[in-house]
Amino acid sequence: MKVALLSGGISLERSVSLQSGRRVADSLRQLGHEVARIDPGPGLVTDLTEAGPEVAFIALHGRDGEDGTVQALLELSGVPFTGPGVASCRLSSDKGLAKHVFGMEGVPTPAWFPVTEAAIRDYGAAAGLPAAIDRLGLPLVAKPASQGSALGLTVVTDPADLPAAVVTALSYGASALLEEWVDGRELAVSVIGGEPLPIVEAIPTERPTYDFEARYEIGATRFETPARLSEADRSQVEQVALAACDALGCLDLARVDMLLADDGPRVIEVDPVPGLTETSLLPQAAEAAGLSFDALVERILGLATGPDT
Amino acid sequence: MEPEQVPPAPRRPRTEARDLERYAALFAARTRQMRSSAMRNMMSIATRPEVISLAGGLPDTSTFPADLFEEIAAGIAADGLAGALQYGPTEGLDGLREAIPEVMAREGTGAEPEDVTVTTGGQQALDLVTRALVDPGDVLLCDAPTYPGALPTFAAYQADVIQVECDSEGMRTDLLEQTLTELEAGGKRPKFIYSVPTFQNPGGITLSLERRRQMVEIARRFEILVVEDNPYGLLRFEGDPLPSLYSIDGGGFVVYVGTFSKIVAAGLRLGWVVAPPPVRQKIVLGKQAADLCTSNLVQEFALRFLQSGRFDEYVDGLREVYRSRRDAMLGAIAEYFPHGADWSRPEGGLFVWATLPEVIDTGDLLAKALGENVAFVPGAEAFVDGRGTNSMRLNFSGVPEERIIEGVRRIGRLADRMLGLYETIANTAELPLPGGPVEKERRKAG
Secondary structure, three states: OEEEEEOOOOOOOHHHHHHHHHHHHHHHHHOOOEEEEEOOOOOHHHHHHHHOOOEEEEOOOOOOOOOOHHHHHHHHHOOOEOOOOHHHHHHHHOHHHHHHHHHHHOOOOOOEEEEEHHHHHHHOHHHHHHHHHHHHOOOEEEEEOOOOOOOOOEEEOOHHHHHHHHHHHHOOOOEEEEEEOOOOEEEEEEEEOOEEOOOEEEEEOOOOOOOHHHHHOOOOEEEEOOOOOOHHHHHHHHHHHHHHHHHHOOOOEEEEEEEEEOOEEEEEEEEOOOOOOOOOHHHHHHHHOOOOHHHHHHHHHHHHHOOOO | OOOOOOOOOOOOOOOOHHHHHHHHOOOOHHHHHOOOOHHHHHHHHHHOOOOEEOOOOOOOOOOOOHHHHHHHHHHHHHHOHHHHOOOOOOOOOHHHHHHHHHHHHOOOOOOOHHHEEEEOHHHHHHHHHHHHHOOOOOEEEEEEOOOOOHHHHHHHOOOEEEEEEEEOOEEOHHHHHHHHHHHHHOOOOOOEEEEOOOOOOOOOOOOOHHHHHHHHHHHHHHOOEEEEEOOOOOOEOOOOOOOOHHHHHOOOOEEEEEEOOOOOOHHHOOEEEEOOHHHHHHHHHHHHHHHOOOOHHHHHHHHHHHHOOOHHHHHHHHHHHHHHHHHHHHHHHHHHOOOOOEEOOOOEOOEEEEEOOOOOOHHHHHHHHHHOOEEOEEHHHHOOOOOOOOEEEEEOOOOOHHHHHHHHHHHHHHHHHHHHHHHHHHHHOOOOOOOHHHHHHHHHHO
């Protein structure tokens, strides 16, 4: 099959995407597909037209790759693509929107408040920050609404640090959120074709939070797959993960990041274009399920092209 | 005879997640100090052509005379090819080792050819010096801020780096002496002081004559080495040249590191180190282990360039280009950076160091700037101790004037916006702020 592989792009996670792309290209060729690698930029539409692919494999992360922009262009060009559709990408990539949906659908997620630059400027929204602290308690988490990889995230323990934390979060996008701090185990549930893969637990070995360095540094985080969970916990975590994907319309492919607290799991975010680098969680989960990387790539591709091909 | 049929090598098995854990146990302890950073990952966008990158330390290589390049290459092909394609002595080719002191003499520094070791870039010289001198846990002193590229080298040898504050005259020798005294009292003897005394990377500042003398005197008294890294000395746009630490000291306690990267071409990867003979011997042994010798072809090229008679003319040309770029940058900063910003006014070199009001984190500013296709190096990269979060290094050598001005304009506008946002939040929210109520009142008033 003729596959356009999209990786790189102009998001802050460009290098992660390029890593994913290299691995996927390798696999696609191994599987006998013809691969045209495209680094989306101003020439994307032309590049797609020239490549004339039967399907597009999306290995983009961050801005544009996950938020539906590229997906919409592909839809327009009539090229089927891997992963969730435009609406689902838009909802998932904005953590605030996703949390609204979770609220409506009864998916557990930490308490939160949105903060936007516009509301601060036009409506004096910062006056509400002390109330937000009262309601969410300390520590709380300030983070950008649309950024993965923990870039721009601050754990605020002292109210005096909140203004700087908000400015930091808003440096990575026009909207941010303040979120209740949940003390719990960090779990990731990858969902493919409506089925959960074995749960991965991320256990940082050196740093207190699972930040950018820990995510992409070999050996900085220890992963346990499958996570050691009681049968009841495992089942509840999987149900919540599927409910989160169902709510956002991305049961085909997504990775659900959760915290498992004493009183149950909370969904932190849903990533509609999960990383495929050597340290990414989806490949680890797939492998634990007996699905090799090649088989995983083939499965993702198969979901995009439908059962007939 | 038919060549023997060799089956193709099996494809390297792909690294699976489980293997990664296995590798984790194999990594040397020192790799724990080697980190990729969020900044470096973000910077992968900076290589895209639409990005105005004020981040790199790139010299302008566009003015290198193509005719001269052809002439030198043809000369090597005609009468030196076999030698140029051969292994060479670890210390470097004799001809080049003789020519290097002549380059140093242009700044008034005298050196003996036999004390010179040619290296694969100045970076290798730093690596070899550190390798020769530092055991894990040994203390090193360096400028605060320091050359960001030195820090991974020091980390690789598990050095304990202490940074000594700089002001507009370079490293504060009073603090240097105080730190050394304290270390001595604690039974610790640092191995060396690393400094870029002239047009410092990243600060753009130059160590004053008085401080140069003091630094050498202090090093002698405490019997530790100074590693003087001087990539930019010949790129002086104004003011009188200052004597190098090496020439003040006479080569007893100072190791001098030079490079052709900024005065010929960075792509040659050609530098050198001048060290007292016992240190030089260890450096040469280290280089044997590292790469046997620096490329003969490259050394031959540089030697012929130096002998062509056009080296000085070329460096003069670079100085002119960089001077006007520096002027463009300083002018743009003065015009576009927010009130409360401060910056260095370098008399030469490649960099300006700017410091913004404390509440601006330049890592965050970089994220915003990359969104508008501009890049710089956030100040925290020049520290090991978490300082520099509101500073940045701006390079002016690698980008034409109009792009410099546009880049600085965008950064200034974004910084203004961040500052405005912070002030709005700080003034609206009834929160205790750093500095207490007095500080907050001042902010309100301001």
